[in-house]
Amino acid sequence: MTEERSRPIGYILKRYPRLSETFILNEMRALERLGMRLHVFSLMRVEGSLAHPTVAELRAPVTYFPETWLAKIPAVAKAHVTMAWAVPLRYLRAVGLALLWSVRSYSPFSVWKQFLRSAYVAVDCRQHQVHHLHAHFANAPATVARLVSVMCHIPYSFTTHAKDLYLTRKIVMRRRVASASFVLTCTRYNIEYLRSFIPPRDWGRIYLVYHGIDLAEFPFPPSNGKAAMTTGKADDAVPLILSVGRMVPKKGMGDLISACRLMMARGVRFRCVIVGEGPLRGELESQVRELGLERFVTFLGAMAHDGLVSLYGQASVFALAPHIAEDGDRDGIPNVLAEAMAAGIPVVSTSVSGIPELIEDGRTGVLVGPRNPEALADAMEWLLRDQALGQKLVVAARRKIEDGFECWKTANVLRTLFLASGHS
Secondary structure: OOOHHHOOEEEEEEEOOOHHHHHHHHHHHHHHHOOOOEEEEEEEOOOOOOOOHHHHHOOOOEEEOOOOHHHHHHHHHHHHHHHHHHOHHHHHHHHHHHHHHHHHOOOHHHHHHHHHHHHHHHHHHHHHOOOEEEEEOOOHHHHHHHHHHHHHOOOEEEEEOOHHHHOOOHHHHHHHHHHOOOEEEOOHHHHHHHHOOOOHHHHHHEEEOOOOEOHHHOOOOOOOOOOOOOOOOOOOOOOEEEEEOOOOHHHOHHHHHHHHHHHHHOOOOOEEEEEOOOOOHHHHHHHHHHOOOOOOEEEEEOOOHHHHHHHHOOOOEEEOOOOOOOOOOOOOOOHHHHHHHHOOOOEEEEOOOOHHHHOOEOOOEEEEOOOOHHHHHHHHHHHHHOHHHHHHHHHHHHHHHHHHOEHHHHHHHHHHHHHHOOOO
């Protein structure tokens, strides 16, 4: 291994670790297993005490910003003085970029916030000889990565997912794609959206890499795919419908609750458990009370991944009903859908964004239209009643995950891109 190739890749994340970003953790673990050195830069401190157990498997050092303003102000000031003294022309170029972006931005304060962060990251990149930067999300992390790449004269790339893509102005996305070595995104749907406004000369920079699942966490019963699927659930147990997601508009949790009300009125035996937190939780709990669903719908809040994996094993159906929010925000392919499919649960979701790339209606799951509680209720009831259909779907779904959504395979694409650029 050459000296150049022994240098680490810097991963710039908004917050690390984060319960909702298992796919990023899986990607970094897989890259390390493939022999790559990483260094993580977290722009914000970790929230809460819950964490995935696999966080401990990541060997990469993590650089956090100082926690308090008393420590942050002198540390950031020192970093900017250091970079201005060490590489004055590059530093001035970064200042010029930040000035230009802030003049054109609807949120100039945010631009300067990322500029302040960038020198702190740049100092660490120089110290640890980081040779390539990769940011997850096209907003703040990609902005910091671009500024650091200018100061340190190193290439950068980024992955764009969903909210960061659809809520970022097109002119800004064009600029970021043009300046990056390469850009990853997690759905073909996203690629088509990017190509709708990115100049054709830059299309070759954009690559599809699906979020990867660690199948070691989801052992499939040996009989699956060959004989009748066993669930381990008692015949008289009330079937569990499981849903996992942040309590935000695009997840469509209100539609799921309305579908549960229809199923209750039809006399269907079920219970529904919703895992996750978010700003809409109070509103959704009120909806459950108003519809008289307290005995049927339960909220469990945020949950570490090992607890969630255990819960997957108890579910008869997994349901998620995303839609495009009023502000244009939408999902890509929710990671929990792929996890449920890996765990052998029949899935019901909506034909929004990249979800049909994962769920083939009638083959690997069931798709309904968005904002349609009645169709959602019909699909969930159908799967609860037709176990033969459920068995057929989960076998095909598991094969779909193994073929295209296994993290060790998807990480190889990114590794190849790093190596092709001469940076690893």
